[in-house]
Amino acid sequence: MSFDVHIPTRIVFGPGTLDELAKLPLPGKKAMIVISQGNSMRRLGFLDRVISLLAQQNISCEVYDKIQANPIKRHVHEGTALIKKLGCDFIIGLGGGSSIDSAKAMAVLVANGGDYWDYIGTGTGKGKPLLHQPLPVVAITTTAGTGTEADPWTVITNEETNEKIGFGAKGTFPILSIVDPELMLSVPPTFTAYQGFDAFFHATEGYIANIANEISDLYALKSIALIAKWLPVAIAEPNNIEARTHVALANTLSGLVESTSSCTSSHSMEHALSAFHPEMPHGVGLILLSEGYYRFFAGKVDGRMGDIAETMGWSVGEKRGRERDLIFVDALLDFQKKCHVDTLQASDYGASSTKLENYAHNARTAMSRLFTMDRYTLSFAETKEIINTIFER
Numbered sequence: 001m002s003f004d005v006h007i008p009t010r011i012v013f014g015p016g017t018l019d020e021l022a023k024l025p026l027p028g029k030k031a032m033i034v035i036s037q038g039n040s041m042r043r044l045g046f047l048d049r050v051i052s053l054l055a056q057q058n059i060s061c062e063v064y065d066k067i068q069a070n071p072i073k074r075h076v077h078e079g080t081a082l083i084k085k086l087g088c089d090f091i092i093g094l095g096g097g098s099s100i101d102s103a104k105a106m107a108v109l110v111a112n113g114g115d116y117w118d119y120i121g122t123g124t125g126k127g128k129p130l131l132h133q134p135l136p137v138v139a140i141t142t143t144a145g146t147g148t149e150a151d152p153w154t155v156i157t158n159e160e161t162n163e164k165i166g167f168g169a170k171g172t173f174p175i176l177s178i179v180d181p182e183l184m185l186s187v188p189p190t191f192t193a194y195q196g197f198d199a200f201f202h203a204t205e206g207y208i209a210n211i212a213n214e215i216s217d218l219y220a221l222k223s224i225a226l227i228a229k230w231l232p233v234a235i236a237e238p239n240n241i242e243a244r245t246h247v248a249l250a251n252t253l254s255g256l257v258e259s260t261s262s263c264t265s266s267h268s269m270e271h272a273l274s275a276f277h278p279e280m281p282h283g284v285g286l287i288l289l290s291e292g293y294y295r296f297f298a299g300k301v302d303g304r305m306g307d308i309a310e311t312m313g314w315s316v317g318e319k320r321g322r323e324r325d326l327i328f329v330d331a332l333l334d335f336q337k338k339c340h341v342d343t344l345q346a347s348d349y350g351a352s353s354t355k356l357e358n359y360a361h362n363a364r365t366a367m368s369r370l371f372t373m374d375r376y377t378l379s380f381a382e383t384k385e386i387i388n389t390i391f392e393r
Contacts, residue, residue, distance in 0.1 A: 001317075003214060006170075007256065008170075009175065011179060011252060012092075012179070013179045015138065023057070026059060029089065030059065030088045031092050032064060032088040032091045033092045034091060034092065034094065038093050040186070050094055061092075062082070069279075070278040071099075071102045071155075071248050073160075074159060079106045083106060088135075089152050090135055090137070091107050091135055092138045093139050096195070097146030100146070100154075103204075104172045104174075112131060117155065122367060134169075140180075141179055141183075144181075144187075144196060145195025145196065148255060149174060149179055149252060150259060151168070151173070151255040162275045163362070163366040166267075173259075177252075180250055181248040184247075185238065191234050192231075192286070194283030194341070196227055197339070203253070208304045208305065209370075209373045209374075212258065219256040221307070224248035224312065227247065227250045228313065230246035235340065265370050265378060266365075267367065267370055268364070268368070269285075269360075269383065273285045273359060275362060277349045279349055280349035280350075284341075289389070294332060294393050298325035300376040301376075302392075303321070309331045312328075331333075347391075355389060363387070
């Protein structure tokens with residue numbers, strides 16, 4: 001038994017906590033607020049609220065509003081140039097994981113210069129070390145999916161090479177994260193489901209990863225239990241603040257899983273899919289892969305999938321090995337039906353089995369590190385076999 005845990009993010013959680021922004025200690029006097037290219041942050045009044053709350057601390061703001069659902073390197077560079085030009089001394093990621101991840105990536109580049117891909121350690125990245133502390137980042141999440149408010153990771157796509165790669169360092173943890181479930185009441189049921197499954201798979205992958213430990217297991221199993229109980233409620237009753245709060249907590253816990261354990265190769269495969277097909281939401285790609293992925297790994301993860309099934313309320317009895325783990329696959333498919341995501345099709349997002357070789361190669365090069373987090377070492381042929389299952393649904 002051993003672990004080394006250091007999560008330097010202050011997390012302020014609960015309905016109504018956005019208002020705390022007016023008095024919480026902040027790391028500067030001029031903020032760049034990073035939001036998506038959609039109009040939701042303005043339409044729902046969230047951007048104006050943040051600006052008004054910051055004004056109560058005499059903090060001025062600028063806004064960068066071009067971030068896509070799958071954020072790209074070009075926008076990281078554009079936002080970085082604007083931060084430097086306008087003299088902002090900290091960054092606020094306001095919105096979903098794409099905005100917060102982009103804020104983290106900009107924070108790296110403002111402080112260290114060069115090309116963002118200089119610091120990426122896999123694929124075509126150069127793997128250079130960060131010589132300077134990234135600019136401080138404040139995360140204000142309006143979705144429950146990525147857990148990025150509680151971890152150091154940022155996922156950016158290099159649109160020139162079709163590489164979607166995660167990166168993180170000690171300096172990319174947000175210094176402050178505000179998780180206010182009231183901001184999530186407006187998320188439509190479909191996206192509530194996609195985001196909820198993203199958090200769910202962060203927790204399940206973190207639980208079966210070969211570096212899981214006693215602390216990450218606590219976070220993972222609690223996250224899984226909350227999502228299993230409350231995500232269907234949040235989908236069916238979008239204005240149910242109790243359900244939203246429990247799902248938001250599960251999401252933050254899943255971020256803590258990513259800070260103390262790791263995702264596995266399923267994420268590498270999904271990143272390949274959405275790198276080639278950026279219109280595919282990350283949660284959708286994970287859902288499409290999930291049955292084939294977990295069915296393949298049944299019997300290869302020391303019975304841990306059976307533990308997940310039990311946490312979801314399923315009985316495994318005296319079953320052992322693969323038979324025990326396959327109960328989780330049954331639980332997973334049942335849960336997808338409850339959340340109305342069981343009929344998703346890869347072809348709806350442009351994915352094709354004719355590109356199978358490309359997807360597998362991309363997964364094993366761009367995000368190669370996550371393959372080392374599996375309890376079983378996948379071959380290239382097995383990677384293709386798992387990805388191919390998304391075309392057999």
